Amino acid sequence: MKKSKFLQDFKTFAMKGNVVDMAVGVIIGGAFGKIVSSVVNDIIMPPLGLLIGGVNFKDLKLVLKPAVVENGEEIAAVTLNYGNFLQNIFDFLIIAFSIFLFIRVMTRLMNKKKEEAQAAPTPPPAPTKDQVLLTEIRDLLKKMNEQK
Numbered sequence: 001m002k003k004s005k006f007l008q009d010f011k012t013f014a015m016k017g018n019v020v021d022m023a024v025g026v027i028i029g030g031a032f033g034k035i036v037s038s039v040v041n042d043i044i045m046p047p048l049g050l051l052i053g054g055v056n057f058k059d060l061k062l063v064l065k066p067a068v069v070e071n072g073e074e075i076a077a078v079t080l081n082y083g084n085f086l087q088n089i090f091d092f093l094i095i096a097f098s099i100f101l102f103i104r105v106m107t108r109l110m111n112k113k114k115e116e117a118q119a120a121p122t123p124p125p126a127p128t129k130d131q132v133l134l135t136e137i138r139d140l141l142k143k144m145n146e147q148k
Contacts (some may be wrong), residue, residue: 036095046092057083057090 050057051096060083065075119137 032098033091033095037091040087040091040094044094045087057087059083060086114131 062080065078
């Protein structure tokens with residue numbers, strides 16, 4: 001009995017609009033991250049590396065223990081790959097800046113729509129039947145007083 005209640009609660013949670021929207025956002029964010037990584041790796045970093053002396057950031061590393069050959073087997077070097085770290089920092093900064101610009105544009109568009117909606121004067125509401133009737137009675141009383 002408890003298991004079916006649990007599954008029903010989970011189904012209710014999973015089908016809420018916010019969860020579905022969040023899932024779509026995560027998927028689109030992942031695809032956007034790949035695009036930004038490609039822009040950084042393939043377009044921005046090569047000229048930047050060329051400007052600083054032909055350095056490829058992914059190749060930057062500090063060798064803690066060099067590679068050695070023992071008994072005919074090569075033991076890989078132990079390295080601190082700070083170039084990958086720098087690359088990820090550049091990726092993050094570009095993604096964060098892109099999201100900042102996107103949110104800024106969206107906020108301005110939303111504010112512009114709100115301003116336009118507020119700027120357009122709304123016509124006064126049509127009088128109710130009671131108000132029309134009271135106006136007619138008032139006008140009739142004025143005519144009666146003027147005739148006397």
